[in-house]
Amino acid sequence: MIPAPVVARGPLADVNPVAKLGAALLIAFPLILTVDVVSALVALVLEIPLLVAAGLGWGAFWRRTSPVWIAAPLAAVTIALYGEPSGTVHLEWLLVRVSDGSLALAAATFLRVLALALPGVVLFSTVDPTDLADGLAQRVRLPARFVLGALGGMRLVGLLVDDWRELAIARRARGVADTGRVRRLLGMAFALVVLALRRGATLATSMEARGFGGTARRTWARESRWGARERALLCAGLGISLTAIAVSVATGAWNFILGPS
Incomplete structure (x- = not known):
């Protein structure tokens, strides 16, 4: 089920979702x-004001x-145990080999995952x-x-959970859910896939009947507003990106993963 958007009061809570998507990218x-510690750490530190400005409470943030x-x-643990060894080897047992290189790569991976995922998760928690x-x-x-079809599909994803629950209750009532898990x-x-295909076909027919498949210029019930806050958020995302690159290159930590090995 798609999580419902969180009600937040931060300055970025009601910013255009496209700006949030652009900033995260x-x-x-x-x-x-x-993959280096410096760029990931710099980006993570600079992201803190954006995370705070999103307006999530502590409970919602941690959830x-x-x-x-x-x-x-x-x-990080997987990389530390099984990453490519280099430098001093601290532990070696069967396939496990912990070295200075694998530990450094594990630290960079840990920070990289946080820096990549946290902005997207937090910013999109308030997106409808x-x-x-x-x-x-x-x-x-x-x-x-394409956009409206995807939106209709997303709106129906939550029904799959209800369908699964109803299928389980129906099978239990018929006595066919006791054995053979x-x-x-x-x-x-298989039954859920059939139900999803039937519902999708019905949705497509309904949308076609209401003119969603037409080629004429479409009007919109709500205008997607774009202003100074959206531009500022994009500039902030670009600033974080350029600063992380500059600091990493200046310190010699830049490790271009697509470069020659």
Whole structure:
């Protein structure tokens, strides 16, 4: 089920979702080109004002970002144990080899995951899918048919959970859910796919009947606004990206992952 947008009161809470998407992509750009501690740490520190300005409460922040805080240490531990060894080897056992190089790479990976994921998760916690669709169609000029179809599909994702629950109750009522757990799960999954395809076909027909597939210029019930705050957010994302690159290059830590080995 798609999480409902969080009600927040921060300065960035009601900024156009396209600006939030653009800022997250700008911040991520240098981090996908290099794996080093300096660029990731600089980006993470500079992201703190954006995270605060998003307006999430502490409870909502930790709930929404909990998968990131779980994934980052797991990725770092995996790299530390099985990464390419270099320098002094501290531990070696079977396939496990912990060295200075693998530990440095693990630290860079940990910070990189946090710097990449936290802005996107926090900024998009306050985004309504309809507002995002309006922005993508009106500001980015994506095809309205594609945007509205994707929005309709996203709105129906939550129904899959209800369908799964109803299938389980129905099978239990018929006495076919007591044995053969694997067979039962496969049968329910197939039934869920059938239900999803039927609902998708009905949705497509309904949207076509209402003119969503037309080629004429479409009007919008709500205007996707764009102003100084949106431009400032994009500039902030670009500033974080350029600063992380500059500091990493100046300190000699830049490690271009697409460069020659």
